[in-house]
Amino acid sequence: MTRTIVIGAGVAGLATAALLAREGHEVRVLERGEDVGGRAGTLERDGFRFDTGPSWYLMPTVYEHFFRLLGTSSEEQLRLRRLDPAYAVFREPEPGGEPEPPFVVPLGADRVRAAFEAREPGAGRRLAAYLDSAERASVMAERYFLYNPYTRLSSLLRPEVLRSLPSIAGLLTRSLESFVARRFRDPLLRQVLGYPAVFLAATPASAPAMYHLMSSLDLADGVHYPEGGFWEVMNRLAALATGQGARIETGALVERIVVTGRGRGRRAGGVVWRDREGNRHREEADVVVSAADLHHTETRLLGPRDRTYPERWWRRRTSGPGAVLVLLGVRGRLPELPHHSLFFTRDWARNFGAIFGRRPHVPDPASIYVCKPSQTDAGVAPVGQENLFVLVPVPADPALGHGGADGGGSAVVEEVADRVIEQIAGWAGIPDLAERVVVRETIGPADFVRDFDSWRGGMLGPAHVLSQSAMFRAQNASRRVRNLYYAGATTAPGVGVPMCLISAELVLKRIRGDHGAGPTRPLGDDGTAG
Structure with a gap:
């Protein structure tokens, strides 16, 4: 053996x-x-249970295939719930202005197309074509690239791959940002379609357009949550x-x-x-x-x-971003937030430049991700209270420091936490959010080095x-x-x-x-x- x-x-x-x-x-x-x-x-405290890593369940077919290799299935192993809405997008208010209502991404491709159309005439039709392209790219990726050990050139010399070379070359040599911009004018819709680059530890300007395949996962297939x-x-x-x-x-x-x-x-x-x-x-x-x-x-x-x-x-090599994670237990309900929320700054180039540029620093304000699993799962928070997981992309730099309990982390990490609590409160219309926080834990880039030997303190790779x-x-x-x-x-x-x-x-x-x-x-x- x-x-x-x-x-x-x-x-x-x-x-x-x-x-x-x-x-x-x-x-x-x-x-x-x-x-x-x-x-x-995971981190448990005072009746709250926080995931301290992934929280977005995408590519369910990959999980299903993996489970089948072990003689089982997703249905046998997990209780999956499809989220409706899939997520909401909160945009930075105009200077001195009031927050605008969030853009809600519903469940179902037809409803998503309608939501796009409501923001930009013609965008619904263009989204249908975009998602068709994303689905084709996803199928090609699964058949020939994701599972390929690249130990034989012949694995790529297949008729389907050779016929697709012109389109593949175009998707590899063009950025996701430019690919989206050629099809959509509305700044927020461009952000919705470009943000998957962050899941890939990249930026819309640096990720190849091939990765538009990611949009077929959340916009077409929907988003799941494992109980x-x-x-x-x-x-x-x-x-x-x-x-x-x-x-x-x-x-x-x-x-x-x-x-x-x-x-x-x-x-x-x-x-x-x-x-x-x-x-x-x-x-x-x-x-x-x-x-x-x-x-x-x-x-x-x-x-x-x-x-x-x-x-x-x-x-x-180019590192992906680091992260400050802010885990919050909140008294009372937060109906303003769905299970998943994205908070986008208006000046995206400046935001990504702060993280990946030649003089990296913590962006302020930052484009952030907020998960409220207590929307779907009663077991992650005490009755009548909410569980928030906030991910703030920052430069991959351990010098930004460690997190801690109740403000006990490094100064920079805790300042980031303070700012994003204020940001969520202002952009989502929850003015008393800070005073309702009953549990606060933070995790910084130095913690990724200490706990996971992470290269440069990055959160992803x-x-x-x-x-x-x-x-x-x-x-x-x-x-x-x-x-x-x-x-x-x-x-x-x-x-x-x-x-x-x-x-x-x-x-x-x-x-x-x-x-x-x-x-x-x-x-x-x-x-x-x-």
Whole structure:
């Protein structure tokens, strides 16, 4: 039996453990934290339960495919609720002016088209064409790019891909921002269609137009919420991994990947790790999969001659944004906010320039995301109170500091929290919001470094600019060390929970020697392809 060690029990680590255990590996997962989840963690306090990471459930077909690989389904594992409205957009008021009503994105493509048409005559028809294009791009991505290990050029030399080369080239060489601007005039509609770039750790100006496929996910397919939040998703992944036979060890800090052999024969032979009592252990393995931050894996867990992606490689890469997370327990109801809300500044170029420009600084005001899961899930807040998760994109810079409880974080982080509470209150028309806050917790870029060894304190990983997408992104196997593989948001195919699930499958394909471009066919209970 192949002995496999997986480093990290976040989304990618647990998913990889489950797939390899089902494949017949003897899998042990080593997680530095005291619980599973990684960036998809949770914080409980005074009757509130906050997700501290992902909160937007997109690409449900990726989850369904992953669950099928393990002989189950989304229906069996999760209770999904489709949100209506999908989300609302609050726009920065004019100077000295009153806040305008939010733009509400309803459930259902016909209703979304009507909402676009109400803001800009002709936009409904143009949106239909836009979403058709997005759907075609999404299908192509799933068939030939997202699940592709890029180990054989022939995987791309398919008639459908070759026929589509002119349109693919256009989508790759044009920015999402310009692609949207050619089709829509209304500034807010442009922002709605451009904002998915932030989910990709990029900006509308830097993300290729290919990523307009993201709009087919929320505008056409709708937005779901898993009851219990993403913490429940993590619980299910952990249960699936252990159910397949994987063992999970928490409080286990991996200090070094052991590499044996010489020259081209160098291979991963295990890890050295320290338990919560400080005792060191050397554990042998036939295969090592690191689902930790790739920069940390390459520059801290491996010696210089074993690094595929050394420090000089990272100096030429573009990080996604950092984040200040503000978790609020609020007394009383907040009918002004739906489950998901986006708050957009009017000067978007200035906002993104503050985060990604040559002189990065915290934008003020900032374009922010607000999740109110208590709108849908009674279990995340005491009766009659609300749970707010606020994500503020900031530069990826640990020097911005740590978060803390009730204003106890670093000065910059707490100033950001103060400002966004005031911003939500003003733009959404909740004047007494600040005085109704009964629980306040913040998380800053320095916390991402401390807790997750995050490169530059980023919240997501390398940005999805063209040079860091698809076959140009760091891949899932070491080129220097045999039997060493990589999974997670800092590797292919990219950031986000669905991409982390796919990265686990890419590791499986690498180990199997499967060079196919598309999703793996699920196995039946007898181990044959189903």
